[in-house]
Amino acid sequence: MQITSPGFKENARTALDDAPLQRALGNVRKGFIEKRAKAAAALPEFDVLRDNARDIKDHVLAHLDLYLEAYAEKVEAAGGHVHWAETAEDARRIILEICRDKSARTVTKGKSMITEEIGLNDFLEEHAVAPVETDLGEYIIQLRGEHPSHIIAPAVHVNKDQVEADFRRVHTHLDPARNLEEPTTLLSEARGVLREKYFEADIGITGANFLIAETGTSVIVTNEGNGDLTQNLPKTHVVVASIEKIVPTLDDVSQILRVLARSATGQDMSVYTTFSTGPKRDIDPDGPEDYHVVLLDNGRSAMLGSEFQDMLRCIRCGACMNHCPVYHAVGGHAYGWVYPGPMGAVLTPSLMGVDKSGHLPNASTFCGRCESVCPMRIPLPKMMRHWREREFSRNLTPATARYGLGAWAFFAKRPALYQAATRVAMAVLGRLGRSKGRFSAMPLAGGWTKYRDLPAPEGETFQAQWAKRRKAA
Amino acid sequence: MTSSAPQDPPLADVQGGGAPGRPKVGLFVTCLVDLFRPSVGFAAVKLMEDAGCTVEVPAAQTCCGQPAFNSGDRDDTRAIAASVIRAFEGYDYVVAPSGSCAGMLKKHYVELFEDDPAMKQRAEAFSARVFELVSFLTDVLGVSSVDARFEGTATYHDSCSGLRELGIQSQPRKLLATVDGLELSEMRDSDVCCGFGGTFCVKYPDISNKIVGEKTRTIAETGADVLLAGDLGCLMNMAGKLKREGTAIEVRHVAEVLAGMTDQPAIGGGRR
Numbered sequence: 067m068q069i070t071s072p073g074f075k076e077n078a079r080t081a082l083d084d085a086p087l088q089r090a091l092g093n094v095r096k097g098f099i100e101k102r103a104k105a106a107a108a109l110p111e112f113d114v115l116r117d118n119a120r121d122i123k124d125h126v127l128a129h130l131d132l133y134l135e136a137y138a139e140k141v142e143a144a145g146g147h148v149h150w151a152e153t154a155e156d157a158r159r160i161i162l163e164i165c166r167d168k169s170a171r172t173v174t175k176g177k178s179m180i181t182e183e184i185g186l187n188d189f190l191e192e193h194a195v196a197p198v199e200t201d202l203g204e205y206i207i208q209l210r211g212e213h214p215s216h217i218i219a220p221a222v223h224v225n226k227d228q229v230e231a232d233f234r235r236v237h238t239h240l241d242p243a244r245n246l247e248e249p250t251t252l253l254s255e256a257r258g259v260l261r262e263k264y265f266e267a268d269i270g271i272t273g274a275n276f277l278i279a280e281t282g283t284s285v286i287v288t289n290e291g292n293g294d295l296t297q298n299l300p301k302t303h304v305v306v307a308s309i310e311k312i313v314p315t316l317d318d319v320s321q322i323l324r325v326l327a328r329s330a331t332g333q334d335m336s337v338y339t340t341f342s343t344g345p346k347r348d349i350d351p352d353g354p355e356d357y358h359v360v361l362l363d364n365g366r367s368a369m370l371g372s373e374f375q376d377m378l379r380c381i382r383c384g385a386c387m388n389h390c391p392v393y394h395a396v397g398g399h400a401y402g403w404v405y406p407g408p409m410g411a412v413l414t415p416s417l418m419g420v421d422k423s424g425h426l427p428n429a430s431t432f433c434g435r436c437e438s439v440c441p442m443r444i445p446l447p448k449m450m451r452h453w454r455e456r457e458f459s460r461n462l463t464p465a466t467a468r469y470g471l472g473a474w475a476f477f478a479k480r481p482a483l484y485q486a487a488t489r490v491a492m493a494v495l496g497r498l499g500r501s502k503g504r505f506s507a508m509p510l511a512g513g514w515t516k517y518r519d520l521p522a523p524e525g526e527t528f529q530a531q532w533a534k535r536r537k538a539a
Numbered sequence: 540m541t542s543s544a545p546q547d548p549p550l551a552d553v554q555g556g557g558a559p560g561r562p563k564v565g566l567f568v569t570c571l572v573d574l575f576r577p578s579v580g581f582a583a584v585k586l587m588e589d590a591g592c593t594v595e596v597p598a599a600q601t602c603c604g605q606p607a608f609n610s611g612d613r614d615d616t617r618a619i620a621a622s623v624i625r626a627f628e629g630y631d632y633v634v635a636p637s638g639s640c641a642g643m644l645k646k647h648y649v650e651l652f653e654d655d656p657a658m659k660q661r662a663e664a665f666s667a668r669v670f671e672l673v674s675f676l677t678d679v680l681g682v683s684s685v686d687a688r689f690e691g692t693a694t695y696h697d698s699c700s701g702l703r704e705l706g707i708q709s710q711p712r713k714l715l716a717t718v719d720g721l722e723l724s725e726m727r728d729s730d731v732c733c734g735f736g737g738t739f740c741v742k743y744p745d746i747s748n749k750i751v752g753e754k755t756r757t758i759a760e761t762g763a764d765v766l767l768a769g770d771l772g773c774l775m776n777m778a779g780k781l782k783r784e785g786t787a788i789e790v791r792h793v794a795e796v797l798a799g800m801t802d803q804p805a806i807g808g809g810r811r
Contacts (some may be wrong), residue, residue: 075743075745078743078745078746079745082745082746082749391731391732391734391750391753392743392746392750394750394753395746395749395750396746396749428739428742428743429739429742429743429746430736430739431699431732431734431735431736431737431739431747431750432609432699432700432736432737432739433699433703433731433732433736434699434700434703434704435699435703435730435731435732437703438703451608451609451611453611454609454610454611455611455612455613456611457611458610458611458612458613459611463610463611467610467738467742471606471607471610471612471615474606474607475607475612475615475618475619477601478570478601478602478604478607478615478619479601479615479618479619479622481598481599481600481601481622484601485598485601488573488574491574492574492575500809500810501809501810502809503804503805503807503808503809503810504778504779504782504807504808504809506783511741513740513741513742513744514740514741514744514779516744516748517744517747517748517751517780517783518748518751518776518779518780518782518783519778519779519782519783519807520775520779521575521775521778521779521782521806521807522575522807523574523575523576524575524576524577524578524803526577527573527574527577528568528572528573528574528577528580528581528596529568529573529596529598531577531581532580532596533598
């Protein structure tokens, strides 16, 4: 997809003025947070599991080459095929080749952020293959011609009345007088429409929450069961996953699963946790005849060994954005690419370049709430700061900020000069603001005074008063 | 002010040259308190002196370096950090009336000197002695009540750095509960950011405004007469928004109330 992160500020302004979006974002602020807190509190070992989860992924990342090879061998041994894709373009080409090989005209898709990352849907459509999203949220935004605004709740920016209008617009074969008031009615309608698609599909494409090295298994977690139908009904199942999804063993997956759903939706477990190992065997009653895994790098191996390696622990639960005041304010689309919120603020510069996405790691108050809820204990604010350091050292920081900072640092490093200068400045400001106690406008402080008054200083600085007090004593 | 048995680290172990049982504290004033609201500094001095400390204020201090640190300017941050560390060597404790600045001193200085083992060691020794004011009173000095009076209903905002970097949540509430006449009315989501974020609030004013607007809404819902917090940056942001909205809610640093020093106009308030 086209990256609009350079226009983050304009995107944000638009989002803030978008009344239906603001209404929808209210749901993020409430539901997710309360549910996660409840789930975490109900599990005494939750924090220990977070430590374990972090350690498991750290271990994998330290030996990623070995685990990837071991995983690939197991997939092949189970009769599957492994494809290595260095770039998004490689991944698209590989998937299209599989589609052509199978003469596929329709593919059903389980929810997958990686296929968003590689822009698969548009690409398939350009090549006469029709992708059908089967996750309800993904289906809704596909109908709307949009991209996900949240990594686990792709249509969280859409209100129910908007979904109703979309369904009436697209599902023209149904009775126009039907009642779609209740959310469950909308759900049934989508289910009915999608049910047909599963049988038409030549290929089912899913992502993977985990890839298990010891068994060559891919794992998906869903709440609608659409993933199972997507990967079991068509004759071919294609898994598209990035290389850091590897975990060593089934035991390891079990530990991380215990923090995943709790952090994401506050469920103990997602409704469906599905393990797939290779194509259908002779003894299996059903399943795909052909099983492919496309392993995507797309910039991740360059993060290994860098200050951004910890980001590769991410299991895409969405807790960071659910708890982010900036995400709550502007929603996911404002971030301008596939991954929004704090995890996107770290990952997008890694994958797309900080020159294109420099706003994202800057648009954070560093409130630290993301890190405090991250099940993988990823130090998100710290890594956003690392991106700011890269920008600063590459001279990408905006000139006004740079000069302002330079002038401030000049004084901050020279206490005597600083105190002499601030003593005069505060005396003047204190006098000017004395009666009202605040300023409603101030030269060079428009960023502040556009929306807020600036409290006036009391007048004499603390240091000046303290020096007098010492002298008097 | 009453004290119970002090906790970690025990006062007997301090070695800053203070009189026995009288720890010597270096006050890190913070730039915002120094420039905008000196009365918070004097409230801090009073609270610590009442609790039996000798308080000094090294002249060679300006700012903790956060504006540079969070703008990616590590060289200037390092220079500022080194001068802060030098200025505060020789004190048993370094105390700041701000969770954000104390968090910077305590949690981030060490990482600045990864390539300089000698300086890193000094940074570690320094960081171990740094505390935020209110938690210093309760957790180190064992203060369990204050001798102060404030008529009115207060609501308390948990500033992010203090809350999440230093674990400050129960301490101010514990002491506020002992202020005569003060009633605490908790706001919804008191642990959610006010939208200040240092330079964030001027770099992204539209977003910052949205966040602080949510905050002032939850503040107003409490019906409180006064908003308290432990960080002047957040307080100025919230005070500025409340004033712009025309509400009558006063805004003060928690130290002013705990010290019983509330004669001066509230933040953003004029002379009466």
